[in-house]
Amino acid sequence: MTKIFETPLYAYKRSKDQGAGAPIRHKVVIIGAGPVGLAMGIDLAQEGIETVIIDDNDKVSFGSRAICFAKRPLEILDRLGCGQPMVDKGVEWDVGKVFFDDREVYKFDLLPEEGHQRPAFVNLQQYYFEEYLVNRVRELEAAGAPIEIRGGNKVTAIGTHDDHVTLEIDTQEGSYNLEAEWLIPCDGAGSPTRKMLGLDFVGRVFEDNFLIADVIMEADFPTERWFWFDPPFNKGQSALLHKQPDGVWRIDLQLGWDIDKEEEKKPENVIPRLKAMLGDDVQFELEWVSIYTFQCRRMEAFRHGRVMFAGDAAHQVSPFGARGANSGLQDTDNLAWKLKLVMEGKAPDSLLDSYNAERVHGAEENILNSSRSTDFITPKSEMSRLLRDAVLDLSEHHEFARPLVNSGRLSVPCTYDGSPLNSSDALDGPARTRPGSACPDVPLGDDYLLPKLGGKFTLLTIDADAPDMVEEDGITVARLALSVKDDKSGALKARYMGDATSAVYLIRPDQHVAARRPNYDDNLFRAAIRRATGKE
Amino acid sequence: MTDLILTPNIDGADDFYAELLTAHDGLSKEDSDALNARLVLVLANHIGDRKAISQAIKTAKLGR
Numbered sequence: 001m002t003k004i005f006e007t008p009l010y011a012y013k014r015s016k017d018q019g020a021g022a023p024i025r026h027k028v029v030i031i032g033a034g035p036v037g038l039a040m041g042i043d044l045a046q047e048g049i050e051t052v053i054i055d056d057n058d059k060v061s062f063g064s065r066a067i068c069f070a071k072r073p074l075e076i077l078d079r080l081g082c083g084q085p086m087v088d089k090g091v092e093w094d095v096g097k098v099f100f101d102d103r104e105v106y107k108f109d110l111l112p113e114e115g116h117q118r119p120a121f122v123n124l125q126q127y128y129f130e131e132y133l134v135n136r137v138r139e140l141e142a143a144g145a146p147i148e149i150r151g152g153n154k155v156t157a158i159g160t161h162d163d164h165v166t167l168e169i170d171t172q173e174g175s176y177n178l179e180a181e182w183l184i185p186c187d188g189a190g191s192p193t194r195k196m197l198g199l200d201f202v203g204r205v206f207e208d209n210f211l212i213a214d215v216i217m218e219a220d221f222p223t224e225r226w227f228w229f230d231p232p233f234n235k236g237q238s239a240l241l242h243k244q245p246d247g248v249w250r251i252d253l254q255l256g257w258d259i260d261k262e263e264e265k266k267p268e269n270v271i272p273r274l275k276a277m278l279g280d281d282v283q284f285e286l287e288w289v290s291i292y293t294f295q296c297r298r299m300e301a302f303r304h305g306r307v308m309f310a311g312d313a314a315h316q317v318s319p320f321g322a323r324g325a326n327s328g329l330q331d332t333d334n335l336a337w338k339l340k341l342v343m344e345g346k347a348p349d350s351l352l353d354s355y356n357a358e359r360v361h362g363a364e365e366n367i368l369n370s371s372r373s374t375d376f377i378t379p380k381s382e383m384s385r386l387l388r389d390a391v392l393d394l395s396e397h398h399e400f401a402r403p404l405v406n407s408g409r410l411s412v413p414c415t416y417d418g419s420p421l422n423s424s425d426a427l428d429g430p431a432r433t434r435p436g437s438a439c440p441d442v443p444l445g446d447d448y449l450l451p452k453l454g455g456k457f458t459l460l461t462i463d464a465d466a467p468d469m470v471e472e473d474g475i476t477v478a479r480l481a482l483s484v485k486d487d488k489s490g491a492l493k494a495r496y497m498g499d500a501t502s503a504v505y506l507i508r509p510d511q512h513v514a515a516r517r518p519n520y521d522d523n524l525f526r527a528a529i530r531r532a533t534g535k536e
Numbered sequence: 537m538t539d540l541i542l543t544p545n546i547d548g549a550d551d552f553y554a555e556l557l558t559a560h561d562g563l564s565k566e567d568s569d570a571l572n573a574r575l576v577l578v579l580a581n582h583i584g585d586r587k588a589i590s591q592a593i594k595t596a597k598l599g600r
Contacts (some may be wrong), residue, residue, distance in 0.1 A: 372550055375557065383560045383568040390552075393598060398542045403549040 005127040006048040008058040012152025029180035036185035036311030036328035038133035043266035043336035045147035058151030060130035063288035068322035070415040074118040082136040090122025105396040115482035116441040117448040191313035205299020207257040217284035227407040233276035267336040319407035320373035323366040337509035346474040351534030363413035376406035413438035423528040432512035462504040466520035540591035
């Protein structure tokens with residue numbers, strides 16, 4: 001059977017730009033057709049912005065790679081018109097088990113909060129994730145949206161100018177030049193673009209190797225996340241077992257620093273390790289094996305004039321917590337609407353600096369969390385290991401120690417506290433919806449709140465009066481009028497009102513809160529709209 | 537006299553744990569052990585409650 005990741009999905013085709021007399025100038029060029037580049041392209045093309053995605057390859061991700069997709073990125077994908085296939089195919093899970101040495105120390109249930117359209121997580125191989133994004137690109141193309149993927153196109157040189165970027169691109173038919181008003185490199189942790197521009201990428205190296213094996217097996221393991229600290233089958237190291245669709249299981253084995261990677265990757269060495277873990281009688285087939293090391297680092301600035309980096313190209317984290325692809329999608333969510341307003345002349349160029357401020361803040365949070373998980377999983381000193389083992393020993397019998405066990409703090413959206421786009425909080429409401437927060441979903445009869453917010457500025461009123469439409473300096477804000485009575489579960493009140501009896505929220509196109517007050521005040525909300533678009 | 541609290545009682549557990557690890561950064565094993573010993577004494581004094589402290593000692597011995 002040919003796997004989807006072996007099939008060219010955007011094979012090289014000669015484009016009309018090749019052989020054009022002078023370089024053709026495009027609105028936006030994205031480098032890299034991975035999860036982040038594709039999501040970025042879809043977001044812009046849906047808004048009618050002409051976008052070309054360039055990739056030196058022609059296939060989706062080889063091997064499963066990123067497998068755990070969190071609620072917020074799924075909500076973003078809903079806005080991009082392709083959340084449903086991800087959820088339909090993905091495996092949902094709630095239960096995790098933690099093992100220490102030869103025993104199960106405890107079991108947890110994520111107990112996902114009710115009243116959200118999307119689950120807390122789905123497990124889905126990156127190749128499916130990318131395939132569904134490519135399908136969405138094809139759907140948009142067919143509907144006449146200005147988007148194009150150019151496979152087999154490799155960027156070899158970049159020139160930056162005040163009002164555009166020039167690119168030299170290599171193909172099997174030779175090289176050609178093109179220009180872009182804006183360039184968005186999403187070309188991964190090893191970003192060739194970053195290197196071509198001579199930009200920094202500083203952080204912490206972790207001296208460790210992990211073996212990833214995706215195995216196909218007919219096994220009765222439940223759909224749970226199992227994590228072992230110091231198991232008998234991998235002494236002194238860690239292990240992870242996690243289910244993916246199609247009977248594929250992700251197995252992650254820590255190997256330590258001083259190993260021969262090529263040797264360890266050989267099936268004759270991998271298979272005995274897996275048998276020791278799974279038992280001799282379990283039948284399995286290897287789908288993909290890889291060894292990875294990781295670093296936690298980021299660029300000092302994600303924006304460099306007309307070039308805006310997104311995803312792993314801008315920031316890299318350890319895999320614990322699934323904060324890589326998930327945070328990359330939040331980058332695109334943050335950038336798309338800002339770029340659109342700037343391109344349309346409806347917001348000043350400086351609005352794009354807030355992309356840098358907000359997403360650097362997000363990257364810092366992700367790096368902090370994933371570094372802490374890594375330090376717990378692979379203690380760096382004897383005392384660190386003693387404390388870690390003490391936590392695990394106590395966790396077997398005492399609930400208090402369990403929050404200290406850290407095998408990955410799973411990705412949650414970053415709150416942009418202190419963002420220059422926020423207005424000060426004027427509602428005595430819940431902290432989770434303070435300015436800067438990503439809006440939590442709420443059930444509304446047969447529907448949900450987030451699809452109603454969509455991707456435009458919204459004035460959400462809950463038991464409060466306001467004009468149906470506010471227009472401020474080119475920004476149109478439509479009202480969504482709700483009452484706490486619209487949600488019998490009480491989630492709308494709990495998540496957006498708290499003790500308040502009325503509330504008015506200004507919500508950004510990326511569904512983050514910009515401002516909130518108990519009542520509509522024309523002057524103050526107009527100021528909030530200006531602030532949220534970089535005009536104050 | 538209160539019972540020893542054995543349910544989660546620290547807000548920001550990850551911050552606490554990181555602070556504890558950071559306190560040990562760069563110390564020799566001997567210095568780290570000494571730090572832990574002083575920390576136990578300081579915390580025990582803060583708790584004050586003899587019954588709670590006795591229960592804590594028993595808990596830390598993992599019932600052995």
